[in-house]
Amino acid sequence: MSSTVGWLLAASSLILWLAFSSASQFGIYLDIPSLLLLVPVVYGLSFVIHGTDLTVESVSGMKYLFVQKPPRNRHLALLSKNQIKFSMIAAVIGMISGLIPVLNYMDSFTSIGPALVIVLSPLVYSVVISGIVFYPLYKKLQAA
Numbered sequence: 001m002s003s004t005v006g007w008l009l010a011a012s013s014l015i016l017w018l019a020f021s022s023a024s025q026f027g028i029y030l031d032i033p034s035l036l037l038l039v040p041v042v043y044g045l046s047f048v049i050h051g052t053d054l055t056v057e058s059v060s061g062m063k064y065l066f067v068q069k070p071p072r073n074r075h076l077a078l079l080s081k082n083q084i085k086f087s088m089i090a091a092v093i094g095m096i097s098g099l100i101p102v103l104n105y106m107d108s109f110t111s112i113g114p115a116l117v118i119v120l121s122p123l124v125y126s127v128v129i130s131g132i133v134f135y136p137l138y139k140k141l142q143a144a
Helices: 002-020 032-050 052-065 074-104 109-143
Strands: none
Touching: 032 052, 032 074, 032 109, 052 074, 052 109, 074 109
16 A cells, blocks of 8 residues: 555656646657667567566566565566666667767757757656666565
């Protein structure tokens, strides 16, 4: 019960921050290509390193975020820990590939700002997904 309340509190505070931040449009926080890079790289590397069965179990294992006492599963805990690393790898790949448009706009200072936002968005998504999903799941499965 307390973990569900904690998740609701965290999600509502994030939504309120997005709603009342200085940027009034929610769309500026969305970068679909970064998300489309992050998720396949994380789960693709999970398939390669840990195999199909454990990776599919990790998707269904998200339910352990919402239960009080999950079963002890060292392999799933290790996968969650590795998924934190994989998301950082995806963020670095996204940032490096995002630097190409920045180099195209080096002569125009008005265009370099939006290009830098595109560069940093994979890192932001990676940190948020790792901090909200993978790290809590790793800690819960490790402590069980």
